[in-house]
Amino acid sequence: MFPGILKSFQSNRIILEEIKNAAVITLNRPKKMNTITPGMHKELYELIKGLEASDNKLVIIQGAGNQAFCAGIDLLRLKKSIDMKQNWVDVGTSIQFNVSNATNLLSMYKKPYLALYDGITMGAGCSFSMPSKYRIATERTIFAMPETEIGFLTNAGASFFLPRLKYNLGYYIGLSGAKIHGYDVKKYGLATHYIESKKLDEFVNSVVECQDDYEVEKVILQFSSNSVSKDSVIEKILPNIDKCFNGGSVEEIIDNLSTNGSEWAIKTVKKLNRMSPTSLKICHKLLKMGNTLSLQECLKIENTLIWRMSTTYPEDFMEGIRAMIIDKDMKPKWNPRALKDVTDEHIDKFFELLPKELELKLENVVN
Numbered sequence: 417m418f419p420g421i422l423k424s425f426q427s428n429r430i431i432l433e434e435i436k437n438a439a440v441i442t443l444n445r446p447k448k449m450n451t452i453t454p455g456m457h458k459e460l461y462e463l464i465k466g467l468e469a470s471d472n473k474l475v476i477i478q479g480a481g482n483q484a485f486c487a488g489i490d491l492l493r494l495k496k497s498i499d500m501k502q503n504w505v506d507v508g509t510s511i512q513f514n515v516s517n518a519t520n521l522l523s524m525y526k527k528p529y530l531a532l533y534d535g536i537t538m539g540a541g542c543s544f545s546m547p548s549k550y551r552i553a554t555e556r557t558i559f560a561m562p563e564t565e566i567g568f569l570t571n572a573g574a575s576f577f578l579p580r581l582k583y584n585l586g587y588y589i590g591l592s593g594a595k596i597h598g599y600d601v602k603k604y605g606l607a608t609h610y611i612e613s614k615k616l617d618e619f620v621n622s623v624v625e626c627q628d629d630y631e632v633e634k635v636i637l638q639f640s641s642n643s644v645s646k647d648s649v650i651e652k653i654l655p656n657i658d659k660c661f662n663g664g665s666v667e668e669i670i671d672n673l674s675t676n677g678s679e680w681a682i683k684t685v686k687k688l689n690r691m692s693p694t695s696l697k698i699c700h701k702l703l704k705m706g707n708t709l710s711l712q713e714c715l716k717i718e719n720t721l722i723w724r725m726s727t728t729y730p731e732d733f734m735e736g737i738r739a740m741i742i743d744k745d746m747k748p749k750w751n752p753r754a755l756k757d758v759t760d761e762h763i764d765k766f767f768e769l770l771p772k773e774l775e776l777k778l779e780n781v782v783n
Contacts, residue, residue, distance in 0.1 A: 429456055431480075432463060437473040438624040443541075446481030451490035452540045454511055460544050461514040464521060465779075473627050474528040476620065477544060482556065482613070485533050486541025491566070491741045512571075512722050512776070515543040516715040519573040520778050523547035523711050528632045530623065533557045533607055534616060543572030547711070549629070550636065553607035554616060555598045562593035566740055567692035567732030567750065569699050569721055575706030576714040581605050583654050584661035590699050591666070592687050600650045611639045653680045660684075666696045667755055692732045692748070693755045697763045698725075712778060717767070719776035724766045 431442040441463060443450035452460070467475050479485040489511075522529060522544070531545030534554045539561060545551060553559075561570050561578070570578060570590045578586030585604055588594050602610040611619055619639040626632045650657075660676055663669035670688060673681040688696065698721060706714045725733060731751050739748035752758050 427459055430459055436624040437626060439467045439470060439472040439475045441477040442480050443486050444480045448490060449484040449487035449536055450479040451487050453490045453493045457511045457514040461518040464518055474632060476530045478532040482535060484536035487536045488539025488541055491737050495737050512719050515572045516719060516776055517779050519543050519547055520712060520715060528629050534613055546573060546577055551607040553601040553610050554613040556613050557598055557601045559596045559601045559606050560593055561589055564591060564691040564695040564699055565593050566736030567695050569695055571718040573711055573715060575702045575718055576711045579703045579707035583658040585657060587661040587703055588657045590703055591696055592684055596650060600648055609636050609640050612641055615639050656680060666700050692750045693752055693758045694732055697758050698766055701763060716776045720770050721766050723770060723774060
């Protein structure tokens with residue numbers, strides 16, 4: 417049975433069901449690719465926290481429809497929330513608190529928590545799934561972290577997870593917003609298992625009967641597939657990714673790509689040149705730092721960066737939303753416009769420690 421507030425939880429945007437031994441959370445905005453509105457962040461965190469104390473033996477989170485698990489935050493709704501408040505400090509602070517605490521909680525979750533990555537899986541969707549023990553990819557999965565494209569930065573613990581991927585793949589994903597498809601999502605560490613989409617309903621019907629991790633893993637093994645796609649794009653370019661994205665700076669990475677000269681490298685340089693120069697440099701430094709830090713330390717640094725970007729430098733993010741989401745001219749006017757104009761001193765200011773009262777507060781919610 418659901419405890420406390422979960423008994424009366426009602427939301428058209430999020431469906432909560434009790435199916436046998438499982439609590440099933442469904443992101444229910446299929447026409448919007450199950451994007452998360454600002455208010456949904458709080459609802460999801462409260463749900464995940466409440467379900468940890470419920471009698472349910474496991475928790476499943478999925479997306480409605482068959483196109484997306486979650487395509488990230490609803491940027492149009494975010495823009496409206498920001499406009500209503502005249503700034504996005506309050507909005508961003510609230511979102512960051514809920515996202516960070518959900519990520520931290522899931523890293524310590526005691527009961528099995530399964531995320532079904534069937535379809536598009538991007539940005540904010542990862543904050544309510546990446547630390548979980550079971551992340552199921554299908555042939556329809558498209559995984560990406562495209563924040564630099566809108567003048568923002570990878571967050572929700574991405575600075576912990578991405579730099580720990582092999583072959584410098586995390587730097588490639590975090591900086592370029594590259595899309596990883598299907599079985600590659602599992603093979604290269606972004607998902608833990610792979611199940612063909614045609615078997616997913618049967619898998620869910622079986623896994624909701626489980627009592628513990630042992631039984632969950634037994635069912636997952638029964639349905640899992642290890643057949644590598646013949647169309648794997650990443651496998652073909654992995655040596656180039658590993659070599660080119662091993663640079664000590666964004667400029668060095670671009671130099672590596674230019675020297676490489678392959679068709680993939682040329683396209684990647686063009687893509688990086690379209691990104692916010694400031695976001696690229698912040699993201700690169702963040703990933704370098706995150707490789708040696710704990711998840712909790714990464715979450716706190718991400719919070720610092722988001723606070724500074726919202727208070728002292730919101731221009732690129734607002735311009736990114738305008739160019740990519742509102743006007744859709746795909747021609748953002750970044751400030752500064754070129755990497756050479758983004759100094760180390762400018763980037764270092766974003767990483768300066770916040771006053772105590774503004775630091776991220778991580779709740780100790782696991783007993």
